[in-house]
Amino acid sequence: METQSRTSSALALCRMGLENQQWIERCLNAQWVQEAKQFQRLDGQLFQLFLQQKTLGRSQYYIWHTQDDGKVRPAHAANDEGIFAWDYPPATGHPGEDYNCRCWAEPVGDTEYARQVLITPVNDNPNKWTNENFVFHYLLGGGVPLTLESTGYLGDIIEYFATHAIAKDGKVGGYRAVEEQIIKLALDIRDGEIPYGFEQVYDFEDMKYTFRNSTIIGNFSGHVRTQGEYLIINGVMSYDFKDKFEDPGSAVEALTRYLGWTREDAQEFVRDNAPDLFVAVYDFTGHWKTKLNATIRISSQ
Numbered sequence: 001m002e003t004q005s006r007t008s009s010a011l012a013l014c015r016m017g018l019e020n021q022q023w024i025e026r027c028l029n030a031q032w033v034q035e036a037k038q039f040q041r042l043d044g045q046l047f048q049l050f051l052q053q054k055t056l057g058r059s060q061y062y063i064w065h066t067q068d069d070g071k072v073r074p075a076h077a078a079n080d081e082g083i084f085a086w087d088y089p090p091a092t093g094h095p096g097e098d099y100n101c102r103c104w105a106e107p108v109g110d111t112e113y114a115r116q117v118l119i120t121p122v123n124d125n126p127n128k129w130t131n132e133n134f135v136f137h138y139l140l141g142g143g144v145p146l147t148l149e150s151t152g153y154l155g156d157i158i159e160y161f162a163t164h165a166i167a168k169d170g171k172v173g174g175y176r177a178v179e180e181q182i183i184k185l186a187l188d189i190r191d192g193e194i195p196y197g198f199e200q201v202y203d204f205e206d207m208k209y210t211f212r213n214s215t216i217i218g219n220f221s222g223h224v225r226t227q228g229e230y231l232i233i234n235g236v237m238s239y240d241f242k243d244k245f246e247d248p249g250s251a252v253e254a255l256t257r258y259l260g261w262t263r264e265d266a267q268e269f270v271r272d273n274a275p276d277l278f279v280a281v282y283d284f285t286g287h288w289k290t291k292l293n294a295t296i297r298i299s300s301q
């Protein structure tokens with residue numbers, strides 16, 4: 001059964017297509033060939049969209065989510081995490097419909113649905129550290145540990161981990177790997193806390209050579225509950241990043257290997273700066289959290 005909104009958006013596209021056809025005709029009558037061609041191109045795109053609307057449509061059900069803070073109105077808090085049908089809105093209307101409502105609908109797919117939303121503010125240094133910065137911190141920083149944020153790389157690491165990081169089993173995308181593990185546990189637990197954590201080495205070298213063999217430690221704090229034919233998972237994933245500036249040996253080694261200096265230049269620099277050189281390996285740390293929501297249709301598993 002098609003939902004009302006799905007039908008109406010397909011109809012809207014249809015109407016746009018008809019109007020477009022009229023414009024094409026008018027342009028051709030006026031011998032505006034270039035303009036007519038543009039409308040024809042647009043028409044092709046509209047038709048593709050129309051096909052997508054017809055075949056993909058949208059999920060018939062959704063899960064109501066509030067922003068989970070003190071500003072949520074009580075009637076909406078009562079809907080939080082409940083399943084509703086697009087065809088039968090609750091008395092409050094659908095999420096986001098009411099004035100200033102910040103609630104959102106998580107579509108319930110046929111099999112499963114999982115997403116992670118970053119809930120940690122990322123205050124990255126806008127001046128990203130260069131290779132020189134990293135090497136000079138090794139030479140002169142006295143081993144003082146750094147945060148990813150202070151070097152400008154927390155946002156990049158999060159993004160890279162979420163979508164590109166490769167797990168031991170070869171799966172690409174750290175978030176997906178985490179979600180799959182949590183879903184697997186939830187299918188056994190059905191109702192209750194989900195104990196899940198991992199510690200794994202990932203290679204972020206593609207992003208920045210400094211972050212090779214970095215450790216990610218993840219911990220989930222959340223639960224699963226059964227609602228009708230769905231398992232609903234809610235919780236917070238906490239991620240910790242740990243790495244060290246790899247010890248290149250001596251100051252000369254660091255300058256030649258990482259910055260490509262000639263051995264002579266490096267030796268001269270070391271001679272000139274000998275009193276200030278400290279040469280110490282240092283740690284990087286980073287931390288972020290995501291809100292994790294997933295829905296699984298039990299019968300599909």
Ligand SMILES: [Zn+2]
Nearest residue numbers: 076101102103
């Ligand atoms: Zn609301």
